[in-house]
Amino acid sequence: MKTYKKILVPTDFSKGAEAAYAISRQIAYKFGGKTDFMHVLPTSEYLRDSLKKVPVAVDPEQDVIPEIVKEAEIKLKSVLEEVDEEVRGKIHIGKNRKPADSIIHYSKDESYDLIVMGAKGEDRSLMKRGATTLRTLRNSKIPVLAVDEGVSPGDIKRILLPTDSSQLSLTALPHAVALAHAFGAEIALFYVMEMFGGITEESDFKPEEHEKEKIYEQLMVRLEHYLQDRNPEGIELQRSEKSFLDSLKAGVGASEKFIPLKTVVIAGYSVHYEIEKYAEKNSDLVVMATHGHSGFAHLFLGSITEKVVQNLSKPVMTTRPTETEFERAEKSSIGMVTFNPLP
Numbered sequence: 001m002k003t004y005k006k007i008l009v010p011t012d013f014s015k016g017a018e019a020a021y022a023i024s025r026q027i028a029y030k031f032g033g034k035t036d037f038m039h040v041l042p043t044s045e046y047l048r049d050s051l052k053k054v055p056v057a058v059d060p061e062q063d064v065i066p067e068i069v070k071e072a073e074i075k076l077k078s079v080l081e082e083v084d085e086e087v088r089g090k091i092h093i094g095k096n097r098k099p100a101d102s103i104i105h106y107s108k109d110e111s112y113d114l115i116v117m118g119a120k121g122e123d124r125s126l127m128k129r130g131a132t133t134l135r136t137l138r139n140s141k142i143p144v145l146a147v148d149e150g151v152s153p154g155d156i157k158r159i160l161l162p163t164d165s166s167q168l169s170l171t172a173l174p175h176a177v178a179l180a181h182a183f184g185a186e187i188a189l190f191y192v193m194e195m196f197g198g199i200t201e202e203s204d205f206k207p208e209e210h211e212k213e214k215i216y217e218q219l220m221v222r223l224e225h226y227l228q229d230r231n232p233e234g235i236e237l238q239r240s241e242k243s244f245l246d247s248l249k250a251g252v253g254a255s256e257k258f259i260p261l262k263t264v265v266i267a268g269y270s271v272h273y274e275i276e277k278y279a280e281k282n283s284d285l286v287v288m289a290t291h292g293h294s295g296f297a298h299l300f301l302g303s304i305t306e307k308v309v310q311n312l313s314k315p316v317m318t319t320r321p322t323e324t325e326f327e328r329a330e331k332s333s334i335g336m337v338t339f340n341p342l343p
Contacts, residue, residue, distance in 0.1 A: 002175060003032075008112045017117065019149045019151060021079070022152055029087055035089050038094060104141075114142065117144065119147060120133065128311060128313050129146060144317065145315065157185045158188065160286045161187055162191075165191065165218065166336055169288075172317075179317070192275065215265050219263060229328070235249070275312075285316070285317065286317070289305070289319055289320070305318060
């Protein structure tokens, strides 16, 4: 099973950023990891531009930055002291005009396993994600978990894993399993039968009744193929006698758990809309694969994930497929789910 030993928690010390603290500690406890905290300062050039209107000559390097660094260190140490020694890591202060870039580069250079951050920091706009969080979710090669204010570890009991049935979309599965293991949650594998036409188009035919059993079986075949082909840390699919209700065995020995796996198949004209609609009422966390080495290389992994991340008012994790996973998917002998939307 996937583990998270090195966890980075970026913070601007706002209430929004604090939402990530308890979640990161829970994950660190579960996997015997350490939680490090990071704060990003503006660059000297940015401060110099900002201070041009000040009537008194001020040198950012000598007069401003040392004081800002000292204040940031005090705040970071104060945050770290609230973390139990068992999972307490270190602090780091970055310097970049764009905080997300500093977070992304530092997490990659230091080989972190996971970034946990507030959905919004000091940004009080009406957007569901702050600019720094959104940029980090979009561009980080390290998995990113964005936590909304007011969410505690005990709130995460239902994890939604959207898939278009591709092997690339299933690369998010090991992360969903690891988080389900950490929080004692169940997983819902979610597939949208995309109908073509207008959303207002009237029809008495309900394709989900006609095709969902067939699609469910195809999804299980592709899930089995993914698990056998990649053997992601010993996760095993356990089929039950009842369709749509299975389980995933994860962990070994004392840590072994059977995680409930529910498969949900619905019909809709807009995939991202159906994901958001279902997630708002039926999930506590959404885990999705995002785009890879060639930008929005795949419809589901690009534009769909992007829209869900922007609009969903629930915690969300994005994970980018690796170059190896892209290569394996391209060579895979198994295709995607097919269905006939006509009666």
